[in-house]
Amino acid sequence: MTRRPRLGRSVITRGTPCARCGATLDRATPIERSAVPKEGDISFCAYCGAIAAFDADGKRRILTLDEIRALPEEVRDQLATAEVARRYTASKRVAREALKRHIN
Numbered sequence: 001m002t003r004r005p006r007l008g009r010s011v012i013t014r015g016t017p018c019a020r021c022g023a024t025l026d027r028a029t030p031i032e033r034s035a036v037p038k039e040g041d042i043s044f045c046a047y048c049g050a051i052a053a054f055d056a057d058g059k060r061r062i063l064t065l066d067e068i069r070a071l072p073e074e075v076r077d078q079l080a081t082a083e084v085a086r087r088y089t090a091s092k093r094v095a096r097e098a099l100k101r102h103i104n
Ligand SMILES: [Zn+2]
Pocket: 018, 019, 020, 021, 022, 023, 045, 046, 047, 048, 049, 050
């Protein structure tokens, strides 16, 4: 049986833009590790789903497909779970807005 990763407490970090969509990302939620991101840690944009890695300056660099393929399977599984959650949240938002337009 696959063990579910435990998410730690989110912390506020120095706001840096997503390298793809430009959204300011100023929180980090650790998976069973320290919450303070360090060089090489993987970042997932909750807005657009971009997968990036932190550099030494705390900025995010989008990973290539080959770099994503080279990630450990456990990490790719966690990223897939995050993408499902992101799409679910986005679809709920679209549905709420459609309902609001229908009511008003
Ligand atoms: Zn993004």
